[in-house]
Amino acid sequence: MDTEPRWLTPVEERAWRGMMRMHDLVVSEAGRVMQSEFGLSGADYPVLAELTRAPGARLRILELTRVLGWEKSRVSHQLARMVKRGLLARDECAEDGRGAYVMVTPAGRAAIEAAAPRHAEDVRRLLLDHLTPGQVTMLAEISETIIGKIGDTPR
Template sequence: MGETVRWLTPEEQRAWRGFVRLHERLGGRLGRRLQSESKVSPADFAVLVHLTDTPEGRQRYQDLARALEWEKSRMSHHIARMAGRGLVAREECAEDARGAFVVITDAGRAAIEAAAPRHVEAVRELFVDHVTPAELRVLAEVSERIIAKLDEDTG
């Protein structure tokens, strides 16, 4: 435990704290708008986005939990709530009796199709419209590099 702590420099601290504040405020505002305008929570939206990004609209529980960085219990409880509202269904895995799939329903597709245009407009209004194309490219590159490193470290 005798390691030397590599404290953040003032510039690093400014960047880190700015990023954290941006993430918190942007996430909060987008989440409130999503909930009030579309009656879909940010967590519901995240699940529905991941499911619509797959060709069959279904994903194994553990793969979805990993993609969302959710604990198993959170995933199980949230999917049960979404299933109760008819947004998703649980489907047993024929190849693996222990596994199960989360499957988007027609109601889930309708919910995300209704929410997505409003959400993208909010993203544009609160974020995209305030950065230049060059800044967007840099942000995308930095984000992709950090995400790749995080994925590598969990593999």
């Protein structure tokens, strides 16, 4: 039995396209600033941010992959580049011998500590300052709902 596709309504399409365009603009501009002022790529910053939030500033690579929501190959390539640049180090997992940890080096910590104040300023300048407090709360709730639903779905 063929079913008719559930096409987006004009408002739904506007919401989808607007969210995608907003994401691209904010991420692109924030990444440009991180690269030009701190030598960090748009992908370096979230890796360093997640690792510095973790106990001991280290995570198993599979856990970092899950937290970032990236494909395993993307994480692997990104980590290799960051290790090569001295921002991260890898350590084998003694508990099971299969996994590995990735940790922030002193150079990585210095890089994120230098970049974090500008990053926070950019998040405000590019996104939060254009919203009311209620809209910020609503955006947080919408984001958490979608992330929770997609995170619960088997892939």
